[in-house]
Amino acid sequence: MAGGFLQYHEPSIVQILILISFFFFLSLAAWLSAKFIRADIIGQIAVGIIYGTPLANILLETWQETFLALGYIGLILIIFEGGLTTRLDLLKANFLQSNVGAATGVLFPIGLSYLLLYLGFGYGAVEVFIIGAALSATSLGTTFAVISSASKDVDLSQTRVGTVLISAAVIDDVSGLVMSSIISDLGGLSEGGGESLGWVIGRPILASALMAILTPILTKWFFAPIFRKFIEPRFHVYDHMLNIVLMVLVLCAFISIAAYAGTSILFGAFLAGTFLTYLPSKTPEGPFNVLTREEGEQNKDRSPTFVHTFEAYLMDVQEYLMAPLFFASIGFAIPFVSLWTGKAIWRGVVYTLLMAFAKVVVGVWIPVWDYFTTRKANAQDAEAEASPTKLNKQSRKGTWASAALLGSAMVARGEIGLLIVQIGYNETSYVSEDGFLTAIWAILLNTIIGPITVGLLVKYYGKTIGDSSWGVQAPIGEESEKSNRAVQPDALELGRRGLGEA
Template sequence: MAGGFLPYHEPGIVNILILISFFFFLSLAEWISSKIIRAGIIGQIAVGIIYGTPLANILHADWQSTFLALGYIGLILIIFEGGLGARLDLLKKNFFLSMIGAATGVLFPIGLSYLLLYLGFGYGAVETFIVGASLSATSLGTTFAVISTASSTVDLAQTRVGSILVSAAVIDDVVGLVMLSVINDLGELGQGHSVNLGWLIGRPIVASVGMAIVTPLVTKYLFAPLFRRYIEYHFARFDHISNIILMILVLCAFISIAAYTGTSILFGAFLAGTFLTYIPSKHPDGPFVVMSREEGEREENKSPTFVHTFERYLLDVQKYLMEPLFFSSIGFAIPFVQLWTGKRIWRGIVFTLLMLFAKLIVGIWVPLWQILSGSNILSRKVAKEYPREEHYSDDSTKAVWSTVCLSGLLLGSAMVARGEIGLLIVEVGYNETSYVSEDAFITAVWAILLNTVLGPVTVGLLVKFRGKEIEEGAWGLQGTAPAGDGDSSIDPSLGNLEGSFKTHDDMCQTTRHSPAYSLNHSGSIWTKPSSPDGQLPVPAQPAIYLPDYRLLVSSFYLSDQGQVNSTGRFVVDKVQSQQA
């Protein structure tokens, strides 16, 4: 009743000790699993299984419900942080490849589920669809948590393969929401209710596509100009306070719009992060262009970035409280005891392996894209034009394909975890419809649980032992695109660097007899042409603004007027621990 109050009682010592032990073991399990298998979230899920309803049921039911809600806020913050740190240029550049990867990650699990469950185990067609749909989703929370955990070794968010992973996982989440709507409607149809199936299936699709199209347009042509002209210079007076207020307002607005229009709240959280990433001015004199958080706090006319504000005020709460609660809440939802019968174990393991393959296959698009883009043609051309350097081309090709395959394996492995989305879909199918049997439900839970374990473990081991190779290649770290209309891009290959560039005449000054060329790309490449005796071009300054690389071969096409043609090619070879 409004106007009443909750009587204050001192909590009992048993409850206090239970809560202390729960949070202590969440931290301890995360640390142990991070050290052993490089996937701290696995320990948190295990603690949730032990303390929650599946095993010991130590936590009260209302506590578990509260932790689930707080954990979901943690999930929203994980996705929001991912949006804040997203490279918009890479997301845009690799969007088509991300769409292909996401489609592969949805269609293969459903198709292979029919192959095994429908034809092999004799499950029903609708039942198989529901189970396959639950395994077609990718856990956004796990994906972003893996990216965040790996950042101490490799900044995956700034890599090409990382941007593809983020886009594909977000698309999979939206598709998972559509699947969930379909399954909910199947339950209502089974109960004899009248349902507009077309609208309920189409609504989340229309809402998601609408938000994905409208958000960048409104941001670019309305909010960004208004913010840059009238607002951002006032932010410098208040440092983090103005930032945190705007961040909360934008996040709440986006997740509310997403919820009421029928798309995923998590998709809204990601768009909120990318919105805040785009609106500040990128001009060097802009208040949000700072080298460090300290500069933004210290300089009178500068402001900390939104990422800096998140790190100062929200990151610790998210990382040490809400994120552990989220992954432990996944453990609350796993029917652990029911898993352990002989038939369910072997069926679950077989289905797990099939579903592992169904997501790993997404990574095949990385080497396929490398082939289709024709990047190996350059190596053959350089070897032909510079026979004395043919061994460089051979070494480059081997290094390229080694790290391309590693990048593909990383992408596929990071898509493996199903987590909260998969559990939600299969539990709705089991509890709200009459189609899913207990055996099918347990088989799906086995696959979801083991894949949620195997995916992060594989990613952690890859990053630990081969992370630097991935980071330094074409699918690794990408230089920031220069401001302006010039299209100057470096597409580095793994191990060695190989690609093409495009320039405008105002970016270079050259004559036929005294040519020099400058490629501005987070630094510069200065080169001289080959001398008459066939020697390689000699870099006049550090060849490229990427550590541990030097220029080996540079081929420019000069017009009759002595101007650099609009397209040139280069190959640079890795040099350990030095710049040329």
């Protein structure tokens, strides 16, 4: 009732020790899995399985629900950071490759699912579509987490292959969440209620398309000019304070629009990051055009960028609290004990291998694209001398390493796959228990296989990828006098400076 209050009770020593051990083992498991298999998220998922309902059920159910909510905020922050640091100039330059890769990453899992599950295992047609839709989504949270932690030698977010990966994963995730919205309403349709099938399918597709189209148009022609002319000259005076206020307002606005429009709030979080990065002016005299955070903080006529503010105020809480809770919450949602039957295991393993192939095949487009690009270049310059054999071998090695990286990084399904298949299992009558367990096996194993493979690839071929034509790129379209302002700007700032030319 109004005016009431929550009675304060000191937590018991058992509860306190459980929480301390939970967060300690989250950090320890992340460190161990990062050290030995180059994928810290695997350890955090394992701790979630052990402490959560699937296995020991040590945490209270209300705690698990709270951690799931906090973890989802962590996921939103991961995606938001990805939007802030994504190279929009590279995204624009590789738009076709990204869309082709994304289409492959959606169509192959669904198509191959029908070959195995429908023709081989005898599952129903709608059931196979739901499972295939779950396995068509690429885990955005896992993708950004792997990119940020895979290597200290090369910043994958600033590479051409990393940009294609991020944009393809975003498109796949949006496609998966659009299909999850459709699946969520299939239960009502099967019972004769709810909205028409056309609107159920069309609304999330229309909402996603409109947000993707209108955001860059309105940002470039309306919001950015207003911000640069009327707000920016006084905005930078308060440095981080106004930055964080604007970041919170924009993020909340975008995820709210996405939620009420019927599309993914994760897509809204990504768009919010790209929107903020484009707002400030990119001229050398602009207050946000700084190379380091210290330059923005110490000069009265300069300001830290939104990336700098994220690093100062949100990075630590995201990295050490929110993100671990998100990956632990994935563990909460895995029916671990039910997975261990002979039938579930062999079907799950076979389907896992097929679904891993269905995403790895996305990487084939990189050598295909290089092949046609080389042919086109040779046709335009027939008199050009052939490159030395050593250079050709090195170039091919970089191309195939980039292809393997792209395909492997698309393998992890994670949170979106679990969400879709659980919606199909819990809210419709189409997904059987056998189909549900088969899908869970594939989602779980692919979420483990993908980050491990990426970690190993970056460990042994990171420099090769970074030096290849699919590696770190100079800002596209930037004037030479701007690009020469500093000898070695940091990686995030290099990405930020390239955004204005997108």
